[in-house]
Amino acid sequence: MELKSVVGGTFGPEGSDWKEEGLVVAVVDKICCVQGGELREVTRRSSLILTLSVHEGRLYDGGRYSQVYDTVADTKVADRSDWVLSLCSHQGVLYDGGSYDRIYETVTGREVAERSGGVHTLCSFGEALYDGGGYSTIWETLAGREVGRRQGEVLTLATHGEGLFDGGGDGRIYETLTGREVGTREDSVLILCSHGDQLYDGTSEGLIFETMTHRKLADRDFPVTALCSHRDRLYDGGPYGFIYETLQGRMVVGGTKAVTAMVSVPPNLFQALWSRA
DSSP: OOOOOOSOOOOSSSSOOOTTTTEEEEETTEEEEEETTEEEEEEEOSSOEEEEEEETTEEEEEETTSEEEETTTTEEEEEOSSOEEEEEEETTEEEEEETTSEEEETTTOOEEEEOSSOEEEEEEETTEEEEEETTSEEEETTTTEEEEEOSSOEEEEEEETTEEEEEETTSEEEETTTTEEEEEOSSOEEEEEEETTEEEEEETTSEEEETTTTEEEEEOSSOOOEEEEETTEEEEEOTTSEEEEGGGTEEEEESOOOEEEEEEOOHHHHHHHHHHO
């Protein structure tokens, strides 16, 4: 991978300002650390990486390769029959869902739910785990209770403040448990992210909005497939070849391929990943 530095800073573990320390991204089939405008490849997979999740102090990845890996150890922890689309840590257990229309306890392999379509998104909120997907309904996963119905696919779930929110193929964003519509977009809502005191959304047409105020913040050339709150900054990425600090409109890294996932990790985990790189 070609590495391009586009912002200032001293790189490396000693004497570094580490402005982006803790931000990890999936770039097509590679997992990379972001630090000071540089990408460092940690590891790569045989196909597209679609989801990253921190669980019990470790990073896990899944994707089109139909497996889940402990990223730092580079060890496979689960095999699935199709694409892994979502990973979520909930009350001490890691869960996965995907194109195999099921949700599993990842490490034990125990099936906890079966759906009528692909599971696109999992989210921990309060005492419960929730899921949404191609079945146009939202479920309290472990209780087996339906909590909402939508007109299209549910593509993203996110917590914000005291609420759970969802968005999807119909372009609408809802407060999930009340069913209150809080936003409408002309295109599919691919990603929701809570940052500071605001909720943000990214669409299939490359637009990023402050969800509640409907204020447009950015217009990218391609879909926004990743939004991540890290420290006091919001980042976005997608197949447009750049990682941006969204609110400042500042390009952090250029010359990448498609960014498919982002995650903020704690410093000790970032150090372990950086050491692998």
